[in-house]
Amino acid sequence: MRVVIAEDSALIREGLARLLTESGHQVVATTATAAGLPELIHARRPDIAVIDVRMPPEMTDDGARAARRIREADPRQPVLLLSQHIETRHSVGLVSTGAFGYLLKDRILRVDDFMDALTRVAAGGAALDPEVVAALLRTGDSALSRLSAREREVLASAAEGLSNTAIATRLVISERTVETHMRSVFTKLDIPESPGSHRRVLAVLTYLRPTS
Incomplete structure (x- = not known):
């Protein structure tokens, strides 16, 4: 599986890259900012993009907004959002197109669950963290x-x-x-x-x- 990782924390970014590489996947690009991310995805054509919701340059919901632009350009591009804080503004629309996941970052520590979610989203399915679901339900x-x-x-x-x-x-x-x-x-x-x-x-x- 070819993966692009967009995460501003070097520790998490490199940890994800190592986890994926050791699991037999290919990390084709990493970035610490949402600026230019849609263009990067278009150029690399990954099987899935793993994107942090809160990233530079504004450190608000830059990653979620980039994910929305990515899906507008290519509705078939699988996207998995990661976040410490739940953001629902852009998430509901993304759910409708499939091949979308949204997990809280502590889910990464449950490696089997995380890898299962990654595989499911890359295959066109959905993977929503229970806490994200609860927030959306409200x-x-x-x-x-x-x-x-x-x-x-x-x-x-x-x-x-x-x-x-x-x-x-x-x-x-x-x-x-x-x-x-x-x-x-x-x-x-x-x-x-x-x-x-x-x-x-x-x-x-x-x-x-x-x-x-």
């Missing part, structure tokens, strides 16, 4: 009123990127029951089945979209 209460408590649990787990099998294991229910809950979610959120659409992603997006 902005989307209108959609919650349509769902039962169990349906919310199922959809929140789907938002993290879990498969039906993994959701069933987490909630100690059968996989068929998970499928039943997901069908109910699609119905309640008015997401019909149609060619070329990803109902699961659309359901998560509807669930997480801010009301204001």
Whole structure:
């Protein structure tokens, strides 16, 4: 897997590069600033871009804004955001396009979880940290009123990127029951089945979209 790392902390940047290299991946570029990042991604064409949310030059949400520009230029480019502080302003729109992840930085210390998330996002899936999901849910209460408590649990787990099998294991229910809950979610959120659409992603997006 070809990876670009955008992280202003030299310790984290080099640590990530070493972790990925030792896991058999190729780090094709690293940068400590969000300035010029979209151009770097365009030039290197990585399989995934790992981007810190808070980076120079402004040290606010520069990385998240760069990620949005990257996806506007190429909606298929996988992006994994990392952050110590949860930023939701740019995240909801990115979730809708798939191949997107958002993890808190302490997740890197859980190497297996981190590598699984990286692989899933690079393959076009989603990987959202549970705390990120919780923060996003607080902005989307209108959609919650349509769902039962169990349906919310199922959809929140789907938002993290879990498969039906993994959701069933987490909630100690059968996989068929998970499928039943997901069908109910699609119905309640008015997401019909149609060619070329990803109902699961659309359901998560509807669930997480801010009301204001």
